[in-house]
Amino acid sequence: MTEKTVFHLPEGENDYGKRVFRNAANLLADTTIDSAVAIVVNGGGLDHVRADAPTADRVRQLLDDGVEVCVCRNTLEGADSDAGDLVDGARLVSSAMAELTRKQDDGYAYIRP
Amino acid sequence: MTEKTVFHLPEGENDYGKRVFRNAANLLADTTIDSAVAIVVNGGGLDHVRADAPTADRVRQLLDDGVEVCVCRNTLEGADSDAGDLVDGARLVSSAMAELTRKQDDGYAYIRP
Amino acid sequence: MTEKTVFHLPEGENDYGKRVFRNAANLLADTTIDSAVAIVVNGGGLDHVRADAPTADRVRQLLDDGVEVCVCRNTLEGADSDAGDLVDGARLVSSAMAELTRKQDDGYAYIRP
Numbered sequence: 001m002t003e004k005t006v007f008h009l010p011e012g013e014n015d016y017g018k019r020v021f022r023n024a025a026n027l028l029a030d031t032t033i034d035s036a037v038a039i040v041v042n043g044g045g046l047d048h049v050r051a052d053a054p055t056a057d058r059v060r061q062l063l064d065d066g067v068e069v070c071v072c073r074n075t076l077e078g079a080d081s082d083a084g085d086l087v088d089g090a091r092l093v094s095s096a097m098a099e100l101t102r103k104q105d106d107g108y109a110y111i112r113p
Numbered sequence: 114m115t116e117k118t119v120f121h122l123p124e125g126e127n128d129y130g131k132r133v134f135r136n137a138a139n140l141l142a143d144t145t146i147d148s149a150v151a152i153v154v155n156g157g158g159l160d161h162v163r164a165d166a167p168t169a170d171r172v173r174q175l176l177d178d179g180v181e182v183c184v185c186r187n188t189l190e191g192a193d194s195d196a197g198d199l200v201d202g203a204r205l206v207s208s209a210m211a212e213l214t215r216k217q218d219d220g221y222a223y224i225r226p
Numbered sequence: 227m228t229e230k231t232v233f234h235l236p237e238g239e240n241d242y243g244k245r246v247f248r249n250a251a252n253l254l255a256d257t258t259i260d261s262a263v264a265i266v267v268n269g270g271g272l273d274h275v276r277a278d279a280p281t282a283d284r285v286r287q288l289l290d291d292g293v294e295v296c297v298c299r300n301t302l303e304g305a306d307s308d309a310g311d312l313v314d315g316a317r318l319v320s321s322a323m324a325e326l327t328r329k330q331d332d333g334y335a336y337i338r339p
Binding site for chain 3: 003004005019023024026027029030031032033035107109110111112113
């Protein structure tokens with residue numbers, strides 16, 4: 001059976017971003033489970049998914065591996081940024097809170113690394 | 114369909130309280146979803162829901178908007194406080210951990226901002 | 227009805243470990259609920275479940291009280307440690323992320339203290 005997991009990334013510290021991406025990669029690498037993976041980004045987490053972020057290549061790799069990356073529109077607008085500032089493939093959502101609610105309602109397990 | 118979301122507020126830092134209340138308000142303001150919202154408070158989070166807290170008016174507004182605010186009795190007693198010290202309308206629960214468990218068992222999505 | 231609760235312990239700070247163990251004990255002590263309790267440990271959290279950790283006796287007590295303590299194999303190997311370094315009774319899991327996903331899929335409520 002395929003499982004589903006959503007990671008929540010609301011913190012801007014460099015180490016926190018790396019932690020979330022490493023956790024997601026570890027889940028993909030775990031051969032005992034086959035889980036669809038999403039990452040929902042808001043607040044300070046925005047800085048980890050910008051096209052020019054130090055972690056941008058890490059995010060691109062996760063996208064290539066099938067991970068869904070959802071970015072909060074409220075956060076983006078509050079930062080005077082737009083979708084063009086993000087890693088290609090990141091998807092805008094109306095709000096991180098709504099997306100996290102919908103995903104859990106859809107059977108995703110929630111992990112706050 | 115109405116969804117349900119519970120926010121967990123266990124931290125005492127001013128910025129963290131504001132973050133949780135802003136996240137809850139953003140969810141209420143998101144017109145793409147209609148979600149019942151609860152906030153479960155324990156540990157340092159207690160300081161954000163006191164009647165004389167800097168955030169008290171923010172909490173009152175959320176209560177007026179239909180948000181349920183649940184405060185951990187263990188935390189309250191450990192702080193030598195009682196219900197009279199809280200914003201009117203906050204509800205005591207036997208323990209934050211039991212309430213978070215019950216709410217998720219009742220279909221609430223969990224968010225730790 | 228018996229409920230189920232999984233605590234996530236990914237932080238190494240002493241106060242954080244104590245918080246998680248206190249939260250778990252509070253849930254066990256709450257007579258209004260009968261919940262099976264698990265703790266999933268990864269990252270810095272490893273230091274709280276070592277056999278020589280300051281919190282080791284606290285962990286042993288929780289194990290005696292029926293709490294399941296699951297430790298991430300990735301974390302253990304990354305720290306050049308092995309199962310023999312852990313409190314007796316702790317159980318290795320393939321990855322914390324897979325275990326947190328499975329437990330939630332199995333009906334556990336997730337709490338990130």
